[in-house]
Amino acid sequence: MSSVPWILGAIVVLLAGGWIMRLAGQKLTGNKPFFRDMPLAVAFGYVLGAALVLFGIWFYFQPAVTQDGVPVASVQFFRWAVQGVLIGAAAAYLFRLVGRVVGTAGSRKVFRQMPLTAAFGVLVILIYAFLAIFAPALAPHGQEQVFGQANIVPGGNPALGGNPDFPLGTDQIGRDILSRLIYGAQNTVGIAFATTVLAFVLGGTFGFLAATLRGWMDQALSRLVDVLMAIPSLIFSLLLITVASAWVSGFGLTVAMVVIIAVIDSTRVFRLARAVGMNIVVMDYIEAAKLRGEGLPYLIFREILPNATAPLLAEFGLRFCFVFLTISALSFLGLGIQPPLADWGTMVKDLSAFINYASFAPLAASVPLLAAGAIALLTVAVNFVVDWMLNRSSGLKD
Amino acid sequence: MSDFLVEMRDVRIEGRSDETWMPIINGVDLTLKKGEVLGLIGESGAGKSTLGLAAMGFCRDGVRISGGSVMFDGIDLLAASAEQKRQLLGKRIAYVAQSAAASFNPAHKLIDQHTEAPVQHGIAGKAESAADGVELYRKLRLPNPDEIGFRYPHQVSGGQLQRAMTAMAMACRPDLIIFDEPTTALDVTTQIEVLASIRQIVEEFDTAAIYITHDLAVVAQMADRIKVLLKGDEVEEADTRTMLSEPTQEYTKSLWAVRAFERPEKPPVASDATPVISVQGITAAYGTVDVLNDVSFDIHAGRTVAVVGESGSGKSTTARCITGLLPPRIGTIELDGEPLPLDYRKRSKEQLRQVQMIYQMADTALNPRKSIGEIIGRPVEFYMGLRGGAKRKRVAELMDQIELPADQYIDRLPSELSGGQKQRIGIARALAAEPKFIICDEVTSALDQLVAEGILKLLARLQDELGLSYMFITHDLATVRAIADEVVVMKDGVVVEQGSKRDMFKPPHHAYTDLLLSSVPEMDPDWLTNLLKERGVDNIGDAAVGKMS
Numbered sequence: 001m002s003s004v005p006w007i008l009g010a011i012v013v014l015l016a017g018g019w020i021m022r023l024a025g026q027k028l029t030g031n032k033p034f035f036r037d038m039p040l041a042v043a044f045g046y047v048l049g050a051a052l053v054l055f056g057i058w059f060y061f062q063p064a065v066t067q068d069g070v071p072v073a074s075v076q077f078f079r080w081a082v083q084g085v086l087i088g089a090a091a092a093y094l095f096r097l098v099g100r101v102v103g104t105a106g107s108r109k110v111f112r113q114m115p116l117t118a119a120f121g122v123l124v125i126l127i128y129a130f131l132a133i134f135a136p137a138l139a140p141h142g143q144e145q146v147f148g149q150a151n152i153v154p155g156g157n158p159a160l161g162g163n164p165d166f167p168l169g170t171d172q173i174g175r176d177i178l179s180r181l182i183y184g185a186q187n188t189v190g191i192a193f194a195t196t197v198l199a200f201v202l203g204g205t206f207g208f209l210a211a212t213l214r215g216w217m218d219q220a221l222s223r224l225v226d227v228l229m230a231i232p233s234l235i236f237s238l239l240l241i242t243v244a245s246a247w248v249s250g251f252g253l254t255v256a257m258v259v260i261i262a263v264i265d266s267t268r269v270f271r272l273a274r275a276v277g278m279n280i281v282v283m284d285y286i287e288a289a290k291l292r293g294e295g296l297p298y299l300i301f302r303e304i305l306p307n308a309t310a311p312l313l314a315e316f317g318l319r320f321c322f323v324f325l326t327i328s329a330l331s332f333l334g335l336g337i338q339p340p341l342a343d344w345g346t347m348v349k350d351l352s353a354f355i356n357y358a359s360f361a362p363l364a365a366s367v368p369l370l371a372a373g374a375i376a377l378l379t380v381a382v383n384f385v386v387d388w389m390l391n392r393s394s395g396l397k398d
Numbered sequence: 399m400s401d402f403l404v405e406m407r408d409v410r411i412e413g414r415s416d417e418t419w420m421p422i423i424n425g426v427d428l429t430l431k432k433g434e435v436l437g438l439i440g441e442s443g444a445g446k447s448t449l450g451l452a453a454m455g456f457c458r459d460g461v462r463i464s465g466g467s468v469m470f471d472g473i474d475l476l477a478a479s480a481e482q483k484r485q486l487l488g489k490r491i492a493y494v495a496q497s498a499a500a501s502f503n504p505a506h507k508l509i510d511q512h513t514e515a516p517v518q519h520g521i522a523g524k525a526e527s528a529a530d531g532v533e534l535y536r537k538l539r540l541p542n543p544d545e546i547g548f549r550y551p552h553q554v555s556g557g558q559l560q561r562a563m564t565a566m567a568m569a570c571r572p573d574l575i576i577f578d579e580p581t582t583a584l585d586v587t588t589q590i591e592v593l594a595s596i597r598q599i600v601e602e603f604d605t606a607a608i609y610i611t612h613d614l615a616v617v618a619q620m621a622d623r624i625k626v627l628l629k630g631d632e633v634e635e636a637d638t639r640t641m642l643s644e645p646t647q648e649y650t651k652s653l654w655a656v657r658a659f660e661r662p663e664k665p666p667v668a669s670d671a672t673p674v675i676s677v678q679g680i681t682a683a684y685g686t687v688d689v690l691n692d693v694s695f696d697i698h699a700g701r702t703v704a705v706v707g708e709s710g711s712g713k714s715t716t717a718r719c720i721t722g723l724l725p726p727r728i729g730t731i732e733l734d735g736e737p738l739p740l741d742y743r744k745r746s747k748e749q750l751r752q753v754q755m756i757y758q759m760a761d762t763a764l765n766p767r768k769s770i771g772e773i774i775g776r777p778v779e780f781y782m783g784l785r786g787g788a789k790r791k792r793v794a795e796l797m798d799q800i801e802l803p804a805d806q807y808i809d810r811l812p813s814e815l816s817g818g819q820k821q822r823i824g825i826a827r828a829l830a831a832e833p834k835f836i837i838c839d840e841v842t843s844a845l846d847q848l849v850a851e852g853i854l855k856l857l858a859r860l861q862d863e864l865g866l867s868y869m870f871i872t873h874d875l876a877t878v879r880a881i882a883d884e885v886v887v888m889k890d891g892v893v894v895e896q897g898s899k900r901d902m903f904k905p906p907h908h909a910y911t912d913l914l915l916s917s918v919p920e921m922d923p924d925w926l927t928n929l930l931k932e933r934g935v936d937n938i939g940d941a942a943v944g945k946m947s
Contacts, residue, residue: 037480284763288827291721291742292780293750306767 014051018043056082076362092120114388121384124377132185140165141176143183144340150174153363154370160363168370171351177367180342181374187337188344189378192324195258195265199323200316203266207273208300208308211281222274225267233264234329241335250338257336261326265319272315276308310390317386321379328375347371402469403573403606404430404453409466411448411457411630422448423630425466432573433604437621437638439611439653441846442817444627450576450610454491455483471573488515492567496579498559502551509547512566521570534565537602538595557588561595568599575600577609581616585708585873586917593619593919594930612846614653615919618642619926626650638923652848654921659851659880661858663900667698672735674699674835674867675720675753680729682719689715690726690891695884697835700861702868704882704899706875706914712891713871717837720869721755733835751781754828758840760820764812770797770823771808777830796826800856818849825856835867842877854880875918879903887911 022043025035060082064075096119099111111119131138141147147170154169154177155162162169168178210218228236237260244256280286281304289303328345330336337343351368358365411423423445430436430453438446448461455468455475468475470486478486495501503511509528516527528547535543538561551559560580567575577596581589597620600607609620617624617638624641626633626649634647645651673696682690690712697703705713718724720731722742731738733752739745757763764773774793778784784792794804800822812820821841828836838857842850858881860866872878878885878899885902887895887910895908902911919925 033479283765284757284759285765287723288755288757288763289776291723291750291753291755292777292831293745293747294780303765307765309767 014047015040015044017047017051018045021047070360071362073358073360073362073365077358077366080366088120089116092116092123095119095123113392117384118388121381121388124381125385128185128189128378128381131182132189135182135186139176139179139182141179143175143180143342145175145179147174147176151364153361154366155363162363169367171347171367177347177370180347181344181370183342184344184347184371184374187341188324188327188331188375191254191258191337192320192327195262195323195327196316196320198258198262199265199319200269200312202262203269204273204305204308204312205300206266207270208277208304209296210270211274211277212296212299212304218274221270225270228264228267229271234326237261237264237326237330238333238335241330245335254337257327257330261323265323265326269312269315269319272311273308276311277304280304280307314386314390317382320382324375324379344371344375348375401431402429403432403434403471404428404608405467405469406449406453407467407469409449409452409468410464411445411452412462412464413448414460414462419462419464421630422461423452426627426630426632428453428608428625430574430606430608432606434623435600435607435609435621437609437611437617437624438627439614439617439624440627440633441612441848443629445630446610446612446627447578449627450578450608451493453574453576453608454487454493456487485519488572489519489521489570490572491574491576492570492572494560494563494567494575494577494580496582498563498580499551499556501563502559504551507548507550508554508562512547512562512569515566516569519570527569531565531569534568534599535562537599538562538565539591540565555588557584557592560584560592564592564596564599568603568605571603571605573606575605575607577607579611582611582613586875586919587708587913589616589919590917590926590929593926596620597926613919614847615921615925618921618923619919626653642921642923659854661881664701664883666898667701671698673697673732674734675869676732676735677716677720678730678732680716680719680726680731682715682724682726684715684724688727688891690719692729693888693891693893694729695886695893695896697867697869699834699867700865701883702861702870702881703884703886704870704872704878705886705888706872706878707888707894708873708914710890711888713873713888714839715891716888717755717839717869717871720837721753747781751831752834753837754831754833754835755837755839756821756824756828756841759844760817760824761812763824764820764827766812769809769811770815773812773823774826774830777827781831792830796830799829799860800826802826816849817845818852821845821849821853822856825853825860829860829864833866835869837869837871839871840873841870843872843874850877851880857881875915887914 018040022035022038022040025032025038029035059075059078062075063072064079065071093116096111096114096116099114099119100108102108103111114122147166149163150170150172152163152166152169153160154167158164166176166178168176168181170176171180206221210221237257240260241253241257244260245253248256286299286303289299294303327336328343328348331343331345332349336345339346348368348371351371354367355365355369406426406428408425408427409423410421410425412419413422414420426449428436428449438450440446448458451457452463452468453470455470455478457463463476470491473482473486475483475486502508509531512531513522513524513527516522516530517524521527522530531547532543535546540546540558540561546554546558546562554562564575564580580596581592584592593616599605607620609617611617611620621638623635624638625635626641626647628649633649634641634645636645641650642654645654675697677693677695679692679694680690681688681692693712693716695703705716707713715724719726719740722738722740722745725740731740733749738749738753742750771790771793774796775789778789778792778796782792790808793808797804797807802819802822807815807819812823815823824841841857842853845853854877857868861868868881870877870881882899884898885896886893887902887908889910894910895902903915905912907915916929922928
């Protein structure tokens with residue numbers, strides 16, 4: 001069966017719906033400019049959006065289990081996703097409400113101007129930080145502790161094969177997944193943060209240096225960065241970590257990994273810092289500082305850096321996510337954070353086979369999604385916060 | 399139907415800032431008859447551009463017309479649909495923007511952009527419209543009208559581009575053109591050509607126009623009537639001649655009076671005095687091209703030397719040579735009789751301290767992320783070694799000198815100040831180094847006339863109090879008249895003429911000085927007409943400059 005006629009038919013129906021909606025709007029509102037000047041494409045978009053929302057509501061209330069007792073995975077996952085978004089929004093809303101009432105006048109003002117997305121991001125980051133710092137106290141079990149029963153499904157409902165002692169279940173060798181997720185926050189996020197900061201210190205300093213000095217220094221640094229960037233970054237870091245593993249092991253290898261990823265990622269930061277720095281260096285206030293006789297460190301850190309924070313901050317949010325994903329990818333390949341240390345990337349890899357059960361056992365299939373969800377949630381949260389900070393700082397400029 | 403082409407009644411416009419709507423225009427009436435030219439003047443922020451755009455029924459983003467009515471030839475523009483407006487804009491109403499360079503699409507030839515509107519509105523075919531374009535180029539006295547259309551925007555000069563834009567606005571023979579500061583970015587000699595061309599073509603096609611500018615002398619040449627705006631309110635409106643000779647409102651009178659500021663003449667310098675700065679025969683190059691050729695002049699203690707010339711004449715390059723940013727190829731620069739190292743990196747802290755600079759654009763000259771206290775405090779700390787309370791006290795003293803209350807402004811960021819206040823901070827930063835010599839690079843050209851006058855008076859007062867020497871780079875001869883003791887005229891990197899101000903403003907001049915002086919618009923509404931008669935229609939601006947060299 002070809003789907004093309006169906007799609008075309010749907011488009012025609014939606015177009016007709018849009019035309020009728022616009023006409024009705026014009027008649028009912030006495031030709032308000034909103035409806036009067038609405039192009040047909042925009043009307044089409046409104047109708048399409050409304051149709052999708054209606055479909056979503058209808059789909060949400062479909063039965064999650066067929067008459068034979070077999071669960072319908074698509075409905076089940078859709079419900080979880082909708083519930084997750086609603087709960088997240090509600091939590092963010094409450095968090096912001098609390099922030100507006102409690103605290104100093106300054107912090108209350110920040111919360112009053114905060115959009116909901118940013119509140120969500122801040123809340124998630126705070127929770128992650130809390131988990132990472134107090135992981136040993138919060139985790140019910142040790143990250144390396146192996147229990148007798150493997151492959152307990154999450155939920156803690158004995159009727160469905162869960163166990164209240166392991167609310168998120170256990171993995172295939174019987175370690176508590178909740179505990180490993182909490183320790184994972186410490187390992188994965190901590191290492192990613194350290195790596196990103198190092199990448200920014202390196203890339204930022206050399207980028208501004210190249211922009212300020214120009215000449216042969218700029219040429220040398222830029223060409224070096226070009227060479228580093230020419231090699232695919234994941235393969236390059238794989239290669240270097242393999243080389244490093246010949247000399248160091250254990251904690252030393254983790255340090256080596258941090259340095260290697262930081263150096264490779266600092267090339268991107270260098271390019272950005274140099275480009276931003278070049279636009280700032282031509283400003284008259286830099287010329288004034290040069291003519292005053294200021295030294296290079298003052299120029300870079302006191303005159304240029306404060307004006308480059310907005311783009312660098314945005315890049316920091318993105319770069320943090322990329323570093324995070326790189327570490328997870330390396331762990332996934334077996335080269336990153338070494339077992340038995342818990343790491344979200346390794347957890348996704350180890351548990352990935354469960355995704356095959358999705359069609360008949362949604363609960364078991366959700367196990368690898370827990371770690372993947374933890375990664376995704378942090379990525380989204382960091383970007384929400386960065387977006388908000390950018391908005392604030394660009395508002396300052398105008 | 400009314401006899402007005404444009405009839406705006408009680409127009410109210412609001413702009414969005416921080417979630418609330420702030421009024422920009424508070425109920426202004428504006429009427430325009432067919433073929434009439436109305437001049438709109440006011441300081442920046444007075445709402446003149448916003449009002450001009452509203453005459454087209456158009457608002458910029460974040461701006462809305464919240465009340466009143468705008469009628470164009472019997473059509474209510476505020477109630478008109480997007481489709482109805484599309485039929486009017488470009489065809490019956492056209493707009494000429496301040497920066498032609500930014501308004502042309504750099505990727506298309508001039509003639510292709512010219513024909514776009516007529517073809518789009520179905521007035522003429524492409525070939526027909528292109529032929530008409532050439533005809534308009536000829537009328538606007540663009541050089542080589544048959545071929546100039548085939549150039550890209552970056553291949554013609556600023557003045558020519560502005561005329562090409564006027565031609566483009568004329569392409570559909572509109573009933574109304576809105577000129578938004580079309581000559582503000584141009585040199586005086588170029589401005590004259592554009593003014594003459596615009597005036598001629600508006601008269602010829604009997605087009606009505608709204609001419610927006612902050613330059614009174616320009617509007618005096620162009621407009622039949624003048625309307626003065628102040629902070630969104632109309633101050634007064636009258637015939638050009640009435641307005642110039644007998645303004646009724648205080649504000650208008652103060653605008654008119656600005657050009658009268660002139661400081662008393664100083665006694666001549668003793669012939670054996672050592673100049674503070676002596677520029678001796680400098681030749682400087684960007685790459686391999688010489689942009690300065692054998693430039694020499696002296697600046698004495700407590701004196702102001704104005705360096706004038708068009709853009710590209712080498713004024714700012716001379717300043718870069720003196721500060722050491724561009725070491726000259728040949729020649730020397732002396733400070734108090736001692737030769738200065740040519741490269742600023744080789745100068746001592748003391749030598750750097752003695753030569754300070756104030757920039758044209760206060761926006762780019764002050765670090766937007768630093769508070770006023772930090773900006774002024776840095777040279778105090780850096781040169782004088784003052785810290786903590788002593789530094790704060792000195793900053794307060796300096797702010798007192800530039801007439802800004804320290805307790806109120808010291809913790810603000812530059813973005814929280816007005817243009818004139820920012821320029822004062824630039825002055826305070828230069829003063830903080832306690833220099834002997836300050837280079838002022840077009841310090842007033844980005845400011846409104848009243849504010850600029852305040853800055854000039856402040857600089858004059860500081861000179862008397864502190865015995866400073868200034869090098870004043872400017873293209874505005876009114877500024878020269880106001881503040882200079884001596885004048886250096888530059889053209890193409892060469893000093894054409896130099897001498898005391900009195901000698902310079904009195905004939906006989908070098909021919910180029912004469913051209914420069916006579917090109918400055920005067921408040922007399924007949925000035926342009928007389929000048930054109932005197933010089934001949936084809937012998938103004940660039941053409942005249944070309945003939946001379």
